[in-house]
């Protein structure tokens with residue numbers, strides 16, 4: 001399978017798990033304004049908007065950094081009971097076969113990174129072996145944001161206060177805890193360097209511990225932004241949050257800061273759920289941000 005793009009010398013593959021009509025925009029965006037969305041709706045159709053619904057993807061990114069294979073975010077996974085978002089429950093996709101199409105199998109993944117510990121970013125961390133959830137990538141070290149590992153742990157004191165605790169029900173138990181139990185987890189703080197030029201940065205708001213992965217080779221730079229942005233509408237309106245953002249004010253501040261950096265440093269922005277070309281560059285002018293190469 002041909003790489004989707006390169007960052008300097010490093011090939012990057014997109015591995016798709018799911019695509020479909022996810023939610024009506026008024027149900028996804030907390031600050032939804034009909035006139036503002038309608039103004040862009042034609043440009044979003046069909047890559048990002050179809051028949052009144054946001055069109056979204058679950059996709060992972062595989063980055064080969066000179067032989068070190070990094071898998072970023074792991075979708076919803078198969079066979080998982082998901083009362084919080086039934087559309088992502090009990091899936092039976094060929095995700096691992098698609099991964100194998102890149103030439104790399106589960107034993108070839110050296111590092112798994114979860115930008116945050118939400119239902120649709122940790123699923124393939126584990127797979128069912130008879131009745132047990134076991135790490136899907138037995139030779140990998142799994143990197144979790146330290147703060148998310150604390151706040152999403154149902155036995156911790158913060159979990160009861162999480163806005164998303166019902167949406168994220170059972171996720172920690174079947175997709176995070178088994179990795180901790182296997183001794184494969186490492187906890188990341190701001191500035192955690194996986195290897196030279198590959199760095200995790202705090203990007204809080206969507207979840208308290210949300211991180212982005214910065215990948216740099218020479219002049220080439222990409223930000224794998226997880227759920228800092230769900231949809232290109234938020235490039236035009238960085239003040240728009242998803243209803244899943246835990247702290248809206250912080251999320252909007254993070255989003256604005258990252259767009260500003262991406263524009264200034266000419267970084268490719270690679271969000272978790274974008275359709276179209278699945279990643280964009282950004283321009284800042286006239287007091288606003290504009291996505292380049294939407295489709």
Ligand SMILES: [Zn+2]
Nearest residue numbers: 118120227272
């Ligand atoms: Zn997500």
